[in-house]
Amino acid sequence: MIYFTELEHLPIYGVKGEYLGRLEDLCVDPSQNALRVASYLVKTPKKTIICITHEQMQSLSVRAGQTRVPREEVRCYAPDEGLLKVKKDILDQQIIDVNNRKVVRVNDVDFDIQPTDQHTELRIIGVNVGLAAALRRLLQGLMAKHTVRMITSLFPTKIIPWEFVNLIEPDPQRRIKLRLSYDRVAELHPADIADILEELGRDEQKAVIEGLDEETAAQALSEIPTRMQADLLESISAQKAADIVEEMPPDEAADVLHELSPETSAEVLADMEKDEANEVRELLGFEENTAGALMTTEYVVVHESATVEGAITALKSFEGAIESIHAIHLVDNTAVLTAAVPVGRILLSEASMPLKEIGSDSLISVPSHSDANSVVDLFHKYNLISLPVVDDSGHLLGVVTADDVLELVINKKQFRRRG
Amino acid sequence: VNRERLRRFRMQLLIFLAVLGPGIITANVDNDAGGIYTYSVAGAKFGYSLLWTLLPITVALVVVQEMVARMGVVTGKGLADLIREEYGFRTTFILMMLLLAADLGNTIAEFAGLASGMSVFGVTRYIAVPLGALLVWALVVKGTYRFVEKVFLAACVFYVAYPVSCFLAHPKWPDAVISTLKPSFQFSAGYFYMLTGVVGTTIAPWMQFYLQAAVVEKGIKVKEYIYSRWDVIVGCIITDVVAFFIIVACAATIYMSGNRQINDAGDAALALRPLAGHAASVLFAFGLCNASLFSACILPLATAYYVCEGLGLEAGINKRFHEAPTFYWLYTTLIVLGALAVMLLSEAKQIPIILLSQVANGILLPFVLIFMLRLVNRDDLMGKYKNSRLFNNIAWVTCVVMIALTLLLVVSTFFPNKLPS
Numbered sequence A: 001m002i003y004f005t006e007l008e009h010l011p012i013y014g015v016k017g018e019y020l021g022r023l024e025d026l027c028v029d030p031s032q033n034a035l036r037v038a039s040y041l042v043k044t045p046k047k048t049i050i051c052i053t054h055e056q057m058q059s060l061s062v063r064a065g066q067t068r069v070p071r072e073e074v075r076c077y078a079p080d081e082g083l084l085k086v087k088k089d090i091l092d093q094q095i096i097d098v099n100n101r102k103v104v105r106v107n108d109v110d111f112d113i114q115p116t117d118q119h120t121e122l123r124i125i126g127v128n129v130g131l132a133a134a135l136r137r138l139l140q141g142l143m144a145k146h147t148v149r150m151i152t153s154l155f156p157t158k159i160i161p162w163e164f165v166n167l168i169e170p171d172p173q174r175r176i177k178l179r180l181s182y183d184r185v186a187e188l189h190p191a192d193i194a195d196i197l198e199e200l201g202r203d204e205q206k207a208v209i210e211g212l213d214e215e216t217a218a219q220a221l222s223e224i225p226t227r228m229q230a231d232l233l234e235s236i237s238a239q240k241a242a243d244i245v246e247e248m249p250p251d252e253a254a255d256v257l258h259e260l261s262p263e264t265s266a267e268v269l270a271d272m273e274k275d276e277a278n279e280v281r282e283l284l285g286f287e288e289n290t291a292g293a294l295m296t297t298e299y300v301v302v303h304e305s306a307t308v309e310g311a312i313t314a315l316k317s318f319e320g321a322i323e324s325i326h327a328i329h330l331v332d333n334t335a336v337l338t339a340a341v342p343v344g345r346i347l348l349s350e351a352s353m354p355l356k357e358i359g360s361d362s363l364i365s366v367p368s369h370s371d372a373n374s375v376v377d378l379f380h381k382y383n384l385i386s387l388p389v390v391d392d393s394g395h396l397l398g399v400v401t402a403d404d405v406l407e408l409v410i411n412k413k414q415f416r417r418r419g
Numbered sequence B: 001v002n003r004e005r006l007r008r009f010r011m012q013l014l015i016f017l018a019v020l021g022p023g024i025i026t027a028n029v030d031n032d033a034g035g036i037y038t039y040s041v042a043g044a045k046f047g048y049s050l051l052w053t054l055l056p057i058t059v060a061l062v063v064v065q066e067m068v069a070r071m072g073v074v075t076g077k078g079l080a081d082l083i084r085e086e087y088g089f090r091t092t093f094i095l096m097m098l099l100l101a102a103d104l105g106n107t108i109a110e111f112a113g114l115a116s117g118m119s120v121f122g123v124t125r126y127i128a129v130p131l132g133a134l135l136v137w138a139l140v141v142k143g144t145y146r147f148v149e150k151v152f153l154a155a156c157v158f159y160v161a162y163p164v165s166c167f168l169a170h171p172k173w174p175d176a177v178i179s180t181l182k183p184s185f186q187f188s189a190g191y192f193y194m195l196t197g198v199v200g201t202t203i204a205p206w207m208q209f210y211l212q213a214a215v216v217e218k219g220i221k222v223k224e225y226i227y228s229r230w231d232v233i234v235g236c237i238i239t240d241v242v243a244f245f246i247i248v249a250c251a252a253t254i255y256m257s258g259n260r261q262i263n264d265a266g267d268a269a270l271a272l273r274p275l276a277g278h279a280a281s282v283l284f285a286f287g288l289c290n291a292s293l294f295s296a297c298i299l300p301l302a303t304a305y306y307v308c309e310g311l312g313l314e315a316g317i318n319k320r321f322h323e324a325p326t327f328y329w330l331y332t333t334l335i336v337l338g339a340l341a342v343m344l345l346s347e348a349k350q351i352p353i354i355l356l357s358q359v360a361n362g363i364l365l366p367f368v369l370i371f372m373l374r375l376v377n378r379d380d381l382m383g384k385y386k387n388s389r390l391f392n393n394i395a396w397v398t399c400v401v402m403i404a405l406t407l408l409l410v411v412s413t414f415f416p417n418k419l420p421s
Helices: A086-090 A131-139 A145-152 A172-177 A190-199 A202-211 A214-221 A226-235 A238-247 A250-259 A262-271 A274-284 A308-316 A343-347 A372-382 A402-412 B002-019 B022-030 B033-075 B079-120 B125-142 B145-168 B173-181 B189-202 B205-218 B222-257 B265-276 B278-311 B325-344 B347-376 B379-385 B389-414
Strands: A011-013 A019-028 A037-043 A049-053 A057-060 A065-067 A094-097 A102-105 A108-115 A120-128 A159-161 A300-303 A327-331 A337-342 A386-390 A396-401
Touching (some): A037 A120, A057 A120, A108 A131, A131 A145, A131 B079, A190 A202, A190 A226, A202 B033, A226 A250, A226 A262, A238 A250, A238 A262, A262 A274, A300 A308, A308 A343, A327 A343, A327 A396, A337 A343, A337 A386, A372 A402, B022 B145, B022 B205, B022 B222, B022 B278, B033 B079, B033 B173, B033 B189, B033 B205, B033 B265, B033 B278, B033 B347, B033 B379, B033 B389, B079 B125, B079 B205, B079 B265, B079 B325, B125 B278, B145 B222, B145 B278, B189 B222, B189 B347, B189 B389, B205 B278, B205 B347, B222 B265, B278 B325, B325 B347, B347 B379
Parallel strands (some): A011 A065, A300 A327
Antiparallel strands (some): A011 A019, A057 A065, A094 A102, A108 A120, A120 A159, A327 A337
16 A cells, blocks of 8 residues: 555666655546556656656556656646546545545545556545545655554544545636546435535536436435525526426425525526426415415325225326325315315225215315414424415315425524524 | 526625635734734824724735635645645744644733733733633634634624724724825835834734644535635735724824823723723723734644644544644633733843844835745646746735835834934
């Protein structure tokens, strides 16, 4: 194992022992091999940068490096955006530790020296974020390398294996060249992705959101504060923003559009699918902190004469997030809400059973203009997990679910500092 | 049309109030025990004659603070983070250690200010300081974010004690106003030393780190930046308005009385009693206690926070002790050391620590300002929000003057007799 801090400024010699210069940076070419150091950038005494390819490197140690070709065969370095530079792109930057689901700053990069028959290769093992690595950064160059190793070995070290490291590159074109993907981040729980997003700077947040598929992006965005959601959506293209908002539950979508500037909000709505946009538009019409603003328009409704079988058909054809459906709502011919049937009861009943007979004994609903606090009270008093919202004539408009109420209550409760 | 305009105005006012905070809180912490002492001495020794410096100081403060606030809004990263990414680990580590030394000195000064303010009310430092330290520690560690924010805002309001105290001192307002607008200069070592002191106390390195972190923490949007700029400007003006009233109050009383020697800010409050009445004295001391506690609360917390951030360690009150041990140890140690130093060390023995802190500040400021100026001009970081050429010239001149004055302050602290008189 050898650390980048030990390699940095390493003297490099040519095949005949002539001094070439000091090692400046290491390049990885992700298009060929994402683990191997593809070339070594060396600063000559004349301050020019030469580029030694991995095949040209004969040997490497903590003391020096030697090429297997004479100076004349080594090319000058031509800047290449497709190369990942260890010092410039990794060291001291924030990366996502996919395994531990958090954002960390890189203190050092660890390599393995692998002598092959003709030359020597360096392979990336992982990034170092521990105290020992920090100390190594401080001491390296001030004393002998083995002394530094001895001292730092007394301190805890923390290595993140390279396969769990997700780099963040703000420039989308370079992201493609470096073959960076956020597939492994996308596999994390949306709440964990949200925590990661909150830790990042503005450009980095944008990079991660752009790298995720719309559905994951929407789920992760739903978990971060509305102000930050709006800020992020405003920073990406309206089309991408519309795609993400479409995937959000309509009530969340309405909340975030409410926070956007009127121009951006209109732009995003225009780019959304018609049906989704209309649902959100309806919700946007309700005043803040009312039952109407809290509710979602994703719910299942059937005619009051329907049977259990009909209810199951309705559930099967439902296109929204099925896990948020706790009850099926019954309406009469004029769309007035008459009953709500918990999904559990439907599961346990015969297919031919009329829904009316297994519905809740008393119908609890709330007018759309009533205050959010009274909605919380109703949930508390009747131990609800969902509550239908109606207009003044009793027409079903939407449903408030327990998760939204919980969020409301938590937001009102005092947040822990920097929470 | 009028109604539409009114609606727009109300909308803008609401956004401003939501964005408001970081600039004003930073500015008020700036008027801490050390600041109040410096302004009191400036008024007591030189009367109204240093008032004119407040206008250029306000401009310099706005120029510098505006840049960090802008960097915070645009990049969403703290200053320590940006310096680490650009200048590497070792530079950041050295900066953070200097910052730690400087802030330890500042924390001691805050508790000394508290002791001196409470002594006016007849409370001994052996009760006032440990109680204050415990209060500060518990407020932040046990308190909730909203509660803490309310306490901070209330603390900001209490600075009104100084203007009231100043009015009770019945200053000669025309003289004060003329001295503020018309620069004057005395060619003496003492005057020059005081001038650098007033400037040095107003622009400190930690403020830049704190303000940028606070802006990021608040999550201010790029579109709201214009309001954030006003937050900074209002904050800077408040700082110097408070400074104005402190200088004027002391000038109108202590300077006029002829006995111009005061040793700490509490002395100033006591000296006001026979000259401006009991109420003015009590208000002055109350303002000092409030400012000291307020700053003793924010400084150690902010220090622990950005030191950990710069070094890539876990930080934040919402983390548990074993998750962010360095953060909690730093925070607790700063408060405990600050309080202990004031209780156990005689004033003579506190001086080396305060000196060390001043030196640390003096070394830090050039680096912080130059790093800031280079970062704020980086295309990839700031895009269209980087400095305009005109603003850049103003900023460079401001920073060079600030650096020169701060270095002079450090030198003159060590060699008080070497200045030409």
